[in-house]
Amino acid sequence: MNGNTVRRLALWGIPLSLGVMGLKLVAWWVTGSVALLSDGLESSVNVVAAVVAFVAISYAAKPADRTHPFGHHKAEYLSAVLEGVLIVVAALLIVVEAVPAVLDPKPLDAPVMGLAINVLAGVVNAVWAVVLIRAGRRHRSPALAADGQHILSDVVTSAGVLVGLLAAIATGYAVLDPLLAVAVALHILYQGWKVIAHSVDGLMDHAVEPAEAEAIKAAIAAHADGSLGVHDLKTRRAGAATFVDFHLVVPAAMPVGEAHDICDRLEDAIRIVQSGAQIAIHVEPDTEKAHGERVRVAPSG
Template sequence: MADTDGNTVKRLALWGIPLAFGVMGLKLIAWWVTGSVALLSDGLESSVNVVAAIVAFAAITYAAKPADKTHPFGHHKAEYLSAVLEGVLIVVAALLIVMEAVPAVMAPASMEAPVMGLVINFAAGVINAVWAYVLIRAGRRYRSPALAADGQHILSDVVTSIGVLIGLVLAIATGYAVLDPLLAILVALNILYQGWKVIAHSVDGLMDHAVEPGEAEAIQAAIAANGAGSLGVHDLKTRRAGSATFVDFHLVVPAAMPVGQAHDICDRLEDAIRAVQPGAQIAIHVEPETEKAHGVRVRIERVGS
C-alpha cells in the first residue's frame, strides 16, 4: 500500500471514532425518550461500533508499520485480528440484546413519545448508511480488511435500524406492545449472523488466502507477456495479507544463461506484476532447465508467435 493510500485509510479509521460516538448517542436518546426495547437493542449494537472503530484505527495504524527484524514480512495481518475482534464484539452485542428483550416479552410495555424516537433513530440510520458506503468502498479500493469489516458491520446496523423502524411503526399501528421485544430478538439473530460472516472472512484471511481468480489471471498474463528469454514459470503461488500481496514462483532459464541476464528478466517480470498488483512483494527463484517443475505453470509468450 502506498504511503498516501495508507494515510487515507488511517484518516478514515480515525473519523470513524467520533461518528460512532455520535450515532450511538442519537440512538440512546431515541431509546430514552421512548423506552423501546428494540431501540435499546439498536443502541447497544452502536456501542459495539464505538469499540470496533477504536480497535480498527489501532489495528490499521499498527499494520502500516514497516517491516522490522522480528516481522520481516510486515505487520499487515493486524487488520485481520481487528476484524476478528469486531466479529466477536458483534456476537456479544447480540447476547446483550437478548438479555434485555426476553424479560420484556413476558411483560411488554407501551412506548412513550414514539414519533420523536423514530425520527431520531432514522437520522442516526441515515448517517450510518452514508458512512458504511464510504468505508466499504475505501476498504475494497485500498484492500483494507479492517475498514471493510467496519463498513460491513455498520451496514448491518443500518439494516437493523430499518427493521426496527418498520417493526415499531407496526407495533404503534396495531397496539401490540409485545412486537417491540420480539423485534429486538429478531435484530439479535441478524446481528449474530453478521458477526459470524465477519469472523469467517477474517479467519480466512489469516490462513493466507490466495488472490482472487481475476487477479491471478492478470498476474499470469503479465508473466507470460514479459518473460522473454526464459523458458517458463512454475510453482506460482500468491497470498494476501491485509493490504499486501505476495507473489513467488520459479523462473526456468537456459542452463548457460549468465546471472546478469537472468536478473534482467526478473526485474522485467517484477515491474510487470506490480503494474497489475501495485506494491506486490515478489520472490523469484531462478533455476536451470534441468530442474523438475511443480505446481502452477505459466508458458512464456515467444516474440513473433
Template sequence: MEKSDIRTVQRLALWGIPFAFFVMGLKLVAWWVTGSVALLSDAMESSVNVIAAIVAFAAISYAAKPADKTHPFGHHKAEYLSAVLEGVLIVVAALLIVKEALPAVFAPTRMDAPALGLAINFAAAVCNAIWATVLIRAGKRYRSPALAADGQHILSDVVTSVGVLVGLVLAILTGYAVLDPLLAVLVALNILYQGWKVITHSVDGLMDHAVEPEEAEAIKAAIAANATGSLGAHDLKTRRAGAATFVDFHLVVPATMPVGQAHDICDRLEDAIRAVQPGAQIAIHVEPETEQAHGIKVKIERIIR
C-alpha cells in the same frame, strides 16, 4: 499501498471513532424518549461500533508499521485480528440484547413519544448508511480488511435500524406492544449472523488466502508476456495479507544463461506484475532447465501451477 493511501485509511479510521460516539448518542436519546426495548437493542449494537472503531484505528495504525527484524514481511495481518475481534464483539452485543429483550416479551409496555424517538433513530440510520458506504468503498479501494469489516458492520446496523423502525411503526398502528421486544430478539439474531460472517471472512484472511481468480489470471498474463529470454515459469503461488499481496513462482532459464541476464528478466517481470498488482512483494526462484520438475518443458506463454 502508497504512503498517501495509508494516511487516508488511518484518517478514515480515526474519524470513525467520534462518528460512532455521535450515532450511539442519537440512538440512546431515541431509546430514552420512548423506552422501547427494540431501540435499546439498536443502541447497544452501536456501542459495539464505538469499540470496533477504536480497535480498527489501532489495528490499521499498527499494520502500517514498516517491516522490522522480528516481522520481516510487515505487520499487515494486524487488520485481520481487528476484524476477528469486531466479529466477537458483535456476537457479545447480540447476547446482551437477548438478555434485555426476553423478559420484555412476557411483560410488554407501550412506548412514550414514539414519533420523536423514531425520527431520531431514523436520522441515526441515515448517518450510518452514508458512513458505511464511505468505509466499504475505501476498504475495497485500499484493500483494508479492518476498514471494510467496520463498514460492513455499520451497514448491518443500518439494516437493523430500518427493520426496527418498520416493526415499531407496525406495533404503534396495531397496538401490539409485544412486537417491540420480539423485534429486539430478531435484531439480535441478525447481529449474530453478521458477526459470524465477519469472523469467518477474517479468519480466512489469516490463513493466507490466494488473490481473486481474475487477479491471478492478470498476474499469469503479465508473466507470460514479459518472460522473453526464459523457457517458462511454473509453481505460481499468491497470498494476501491485509493490503499486501505476495507473489511467488519459479522461472526456468537456459543452464548457460549469465546471472546478469536472468536478473534483467526478473526485473522486467517484477515491473509487469506490479503494473497489474500495485505494491506486490515478489519472489522469483530462478532455476536452470536441468532442474525443472520432472523434465517437463514449459513454454513462456503457458504458466502452470
C-alpha cells in the same frame, strides 16, 4: 497515500460512532423501547470496534522490520475477527434485553420523537457505512471493510426497529417491540459470522482473486522471453499487501546478469497489474525438475 486515507477514515469513525450511539440512547430514554435500547447497545459496540480498527490499521501500516520482515499487514485481519466477535456479543446482548420484555411488554412513551431521533442516527450510519465499505475495498483494508459491514448491520437493525415500532404503534400490540429486537439480533449474528469467516480466511494466506491471478499469469507469459518457463506460481493476500512467488527456469549456461534482467522485467510487468506486489523469484537451471503449477511463456525470438 492510501495508508493515510485509511487511517484518517478509521479515526473519523470514533467520534461518528460516539455521536450515533448518543442519539440512539436519547431515543431509548425518550420512548422506553427495548428495541431502541438494543439498537443503542449495538452502537456501543461500534464505538469499541472503531477504536480497535484505528489501532489495528495504524499498526498494520508500520513498515517491515527485523522481527516482522514481511510487514504488519495481518493486524487488520485480527481487528476484523475481533469486530466480528463484538457483533456477535451485541446480538446476544439484544436477546438478553428483549426476552424479558417479550414476557412483560410495555407501551411506548413519546414514540414519534424517539423514532425521529433514531431515523437521524440511521441515516448518518448508512452514509458512513457506504463510505467505509467502498474505501475498504478500494484500499484493500480488511479492518475498514469489516467496520463498514458492522455499521451496515447497525443500519439494518435501525430499519427493522423502525418498522417494528410503527407496527406496534399502529396495532397496539406492544409485544411486537421486543419480538422484533430478537429477529434483528438473529440477523446481526449472521453478519458477525460472515465478518469472522472472511477475516479468518485472510489469516490463512488466501490466494488472490481468480481474475487477479489470471492477470499475473498473463503478465509473466508476455514478459518471460529469454527463459525456458515458469512454474510453482503462488500468490497470497495479507491486508493491502499482495505476495507473488514463482520459479523461473533458465538455461544452465545463462549468465547471472541475464537471468537478473529477466527477473527485473517480470517484476515490473507484475506490478503494473498488481500495484505494490512483493515478488520473490527463484531462478533455477533447466537441469532441475519442475514442480507445481506451470505458466506458459511467449517463445523467445
